[in-house]
Amino acid sequence: MILISNNALDLLKKRYFRSGENKWEDLCDRVSKGIAKAENENEQQKWQKIFYDMMINLEFIPSTPCL
Numbered sequence: 001m002i003l004i005s006n007n008a009l010d011l012l013k014k015r016y017f018r019s020g021e022n023k024w025e026d027l028c029d030r031v032s033k034g035i036a037k038a039e040n041e042n043e044q045q046k047w048q049k050i051f052y053d054m055m056i057n058l059e060f061i062p063s064t065p066c067l
Contacts, residue, residue, distance in 0.1 A: 002058050016067040028055040031066055 004012070004024045012027060021027055032055060036048035054060035061067075 002056065016064075025056060027067065028052050031055065031062060035062065035066065 002024075009024070012024065013022075017027060018030065021030065029052060032048050032051035035051050036044045039047045051060070055062075
């Protein structure tokens, strides 16, 4: 599991977390679902998992407008 620094977590809370989101995992879940919606409906769950796994491991982070 990747640890997010306290400074990064504070920034995420101030700018990117939505109501009810308290953890990096919450943000990754929301954003990966949104990104996956661009895919074919039958493929969305597969792509959501791919994006989520990449984000949670800090291998891929979308630009700030996506967050």
